[in-house]
Amino acid sequence: MTNTASAEQLNKDFAFNTGNNSLSIISGPAGISQIEIQNRQATARISLQGAHILSWKPKNQTDVIWLSQEANFAAGKSVRGGIPICWPWFGAHQTNQAYPAHGFARTVLWQLTKTSAVSDDETEISLKLVTSQLDASYQAMWPQATTAEYIISIGKKLGLRLITHNHSDQAISIGQALHSYFNVDDISNTAVLGLENKDYLDKTLDFKRNTQHGPVLIEAEVDRIYLQTTEALVIDNKKRKLSITKQGSATTVVWNPGKEVAEKMGDLGDNGYQKMLCVESANAAEDCRQIAAAESHELSVLYELEN
Secondary structure (H helix, E strand, O other), X not given: OOOOOXXXXXXXXXXXXXXXXXXXXXXXXXXOEEEEEEOOOEEEEXXXXXXXXXXXXXXXOOOOEOEOOOOOOOOOOOOOEOEOEEEOOOOOOOOOOOOOOOEOHXXXXXXXXXXXXXXXXXXEEEEEEEHHHOOHHHHHHOOOOEEEEEEEEEOOEEEEEEEEEEOOOOOEEEOEEEOOEEEOOOHHHOEEEOOOOOEEXXXXXXXXXXXXXXXXXXXXXXXXXXXXXXXOEEEEOOOOEEEEEXXXXXXXXXXXXXXXXXXXXXXXXXXXXXXXXXXXXXEOHHHOEEEOOOOEEEEEEEEEEOO
C-alpha cells in the first residue's frame, strides 16, 4: 500500500462495518485522507498525514482532544491541535536549525497497514512511516534506515504505541513526543497532578532548571520539560479528570502559550489557549533514546477518563 492511495482504494482494503464497530476512510480537507471510527465506546478521527489523531470522543462525552477552530489543513503542513507526532527529534534539530522543529513525522503521509474490529468496544489500526521511502529531502535530514510503527487502540481508553525500528548497521539517537492537545473547560481551573517535586527545564527562562512545588497550575505561558517522570498523571479539569499512564518515556512536556504568545500565533482561534493544555509523553532532553542496530524502542501511552 503506497502513501498516495486514494480514499476509495483505502476503503476497499481497510474499511469494515460489523454493526457496532465501523471504520471508513474519507477524503478530508485539502484532499488528505482521514480515518473515521465508531464503536460502542467511542468515536475517533485520524488523518493519514502525520498519523495525526484529530478527535477521540468516549461515549456520552465531549471530545477529549482539542483541535483549533483555525486549524489549517494543507499538504506538508502541521495542524494545530490533535495529537501530532514529534519524531525523530524533539524541538530544534541539534545541528541544523534549518530542519523543521519536532522532526518531519507530523507533516508526511503515513501508510495504513492494518485495521481491526477487536470487539464491539474496541477498534485498532496500525500505520507506519518508512524513512527510506520518503522524498530525498527527508532522507537527507535522516539518512539512517528507520521505520516508525504506530498502533492506535480506540475505545473507552485511547492507547497509543509508537515503535521505532532501527534497520541501519549503527546506533541511532531519537527524540520524540506524542504532542497531545487536550480539551479543558477553563485553563485557569485546570491542574496537572503527579509532577509534584519533579525537576523541570523551563523554556521560557532559557531552559533554567527548577523544581515543581504542588500541582502544575497554568497562570501564564508554560513551556516545560519535566525530568524523570514515569508515574501516572492526571489532568484535573474540575468537570472531569483524565489519567495518563505511559511506558518507554521518562520526560513529560507541559505547554500552554498563555494569552500574549497565543495572540501572536494566529492559529489557536479566539481565546483558544483558555480551552487547551498540552501534556506530552516524550523522550526529550536527557531522555533521548539510543537504539542499537537492528533494535527497537517503544513509547506507549494510555489515556482514560476517570469515572
